[in-house]
Amino acid sequence: MISQVPKASKLMTLERHIIEGERHHPEATGKLSGLLHGLSLAAKLVWREVTKAGLVNILGTTDRMNISGDVVKKLDEFADQTIYRAMDHGGDLCVMASEENEDLLHIPANYPQGKYVLLYDPLDGSGNIDANITIGTIFSVYQRVTPSGMATLEDVLQEGYKQVAAGYILFGSSMMFVYCTGHGVHGFTLDPSVGEFLLSHEDIRIPQRGPVYSLNQGNFNRWEPNMQRYIGHLQEEDAKTGRPYSLRYVGSMVADIHRTLLYGGIYCYPGDAKNPSGKLRLMYENNPMSYIVENAGGAASDGRRRILDLKPTALHERTPLFIGSTEEVRMAEEFLAGKR
Ligand code: FDP
Numbered sequence: 001m002i003s004q005v006p007k008a009s010k011l012m013t014l015e016r017h018i019i020e021g022e023r024h025h026p027e028a029t030g031k032l033s034g035l036l037h038g039l040s041l042a043a044k045l046v047w048r049e050v051t052k053a054g055l056v057n058i059l060g061t062t063d064r065m066n067i068s069g070d071v072v073k074k075l076d077e078f079a080d081q082t083i084y085r086a087m088d089h090g091g092d093l094c095v096m097a098s099e100e101n102e103d104l105l106h107i108p109a110n111y112p113q114g115k116y117v118l119l120y121d122p123l124d125g126s127g128n129i130d131a132n133i134t135i136g137t138i139f140s141v142y143q144r145v146t147p148s149g150m151a152t153l154e155d156v157l158q159e160g161y162k163q164v165a166a167g168y169i170l171f172g173s174s175m176m177f178v179y180c181t182g183h184g185v186h187g188f189t190l191d192p193s194v195g196e197f198l199l200s201h202e203d204i205r206i207p208q209r210g211p212v213y214s215l216n217q218g219n220f221n222r223w224e225p226n227m228q229r230y231i232g233h234l235q236e237e238d239a240k241t242g243r244p245y246s247l248r249y250v251g252s253m254v255a256d257i258h259r260t261l262l263y264g265g266i267y268c269y270p271g272d273a274k275n276p277s278g279k280l281r282l283m284y285e286n287n288p289m290s291y292i293v294e295n296a297g298g299a300a301s302d303g304r305r306r307i308l309d310l311k312p313t314a315l316h317e318r319t320p321l322f323i324g325s326t327e328e329v330r331m332a333e334e335f336l337a338g339k340r
Contacts, residue, residue: 014040014177014188014197024183031114032141032165032181035092039139040177040197042086043169046079046123046137047190050171075129076100079122079137093118094144095151097315099284104156104315116164117142117155121284124168125252134172136254140288141165156315160287160308167292168254176200178258178292185261185296201262206298209327210264211242214249214256222272230335253280257289257323261296266328269321270303277318282310286321299329303336 018036022028080100087093088105091112096105099121107113118141125135141164144155167179175190177197187201213234220228234245245265250256253267260267269278280286290300290307300307300323310319322332334340 010199010202012199014199017186017188017199021181021183024181031092031116034090035087035114035116035118035141036165036167036179038086038090038092039083039167039169042079042083043137043175043177044190044195045082045086046075046169047171047175049075049078050135076123076126083120083122083137087118090114092116095155096120097156097283098122099124099281099316102316104151104153106150113151115144117144117151117158119156119283119288121281124254124285125250128250128252134170134250134252134255136171136252136258137169138254138285138288139165139167140283140291153315156283157312159311160282160290163287163291163308166288168258168288170254170258172255176258178204178261180292180295182295185292204261204296206261206293206296206325207264208297208325209242210260210266210325211245212248212260212263212265213245213268213328214247214260214265215268215270216249216251217247219270219272219274222274223270224272226336226338227270227272230332233335233340253285253289257293260324261293261298264325264328266322266324266332268323268332271320275318278320280318280321282307282312282317282319283315286319286323289321290323293323297326298324299326300324301329301333303333 018033022033080098084096084105087096088107089111092114093107093116094113096118098105118139121138123135124138128135142158142162143164144151146152146155165181170176176187178187184203187204188197189200190197234243236243256267269280271278286307293300302319303322322329
């Protein structure tokens, strides 16, 4: 008798998936694929250092402050430089910008220039590195808008809805590469024994609701009253609407949003009396994560407006962020507008 073999999910490498993705774009030149390959290589090199971090005295801080005033960790620097070095010579990019650097990162003159712009946060959640807690890399890709010559700020400061790809790499109990080029959000887990990312989460869809909220509640007294009322509402007892919600906060944006994407709920970093625009950077964090979450069926807002519609004005600007299940984000907006 032939036994019933359970239907295995597709055995698909990230490389294959990227190539197949080109079929959605008959006009594709292969440059976007090249760029994504470069990022997956850089990710593996960073992961190698992250996993041996405690062994090789690479942990700890450098004496340098980054543009946002955080003390730069050595691993941040390693990730920052590794991504730049993996991406500067492929002919895919005309310019890069990193959360760790004040100015644009131009492509060296001896390498060919490409038509894409890459923005990245090399190691998000780096405050967690020393405690061995999940951290991640976030990336965002645009087409250049200036016709030729050296790329300018105009190429970089584009609205998030113009992204052509975005993704994040999670350095957790396993390493994941999650990306989107506008045709679904797909997650790959590294199989270290073969050194390949294998498709583990095909076409991720975020639940429309989810009884989990994620934010730094320690800032409660700095929030405006509407924000305080919103969180108070989530904490009230009401079986019919599934309240109180549970609070989950790693303090690594990538980890917190990854969980939100899979299980539903909301992640918030609101503005407050000390930081009116919150803490998170529009270009390196909010835009790419909003692109991912929207493409998975969720929503992302600064409390009033869709994040992806915001016109950026500076490379390192910050905005408040409310992101996750659509119904949860809409409820937050209603509270913030004083409608509830
Ligand atoms: P980090 O400073 O450790 O890099 O944007 C940076 C970030 O981490 C996010 O990843 C994280 O969610 C947030 O800051 C944590 O901020 P709080 O310490 O204010 O909660």
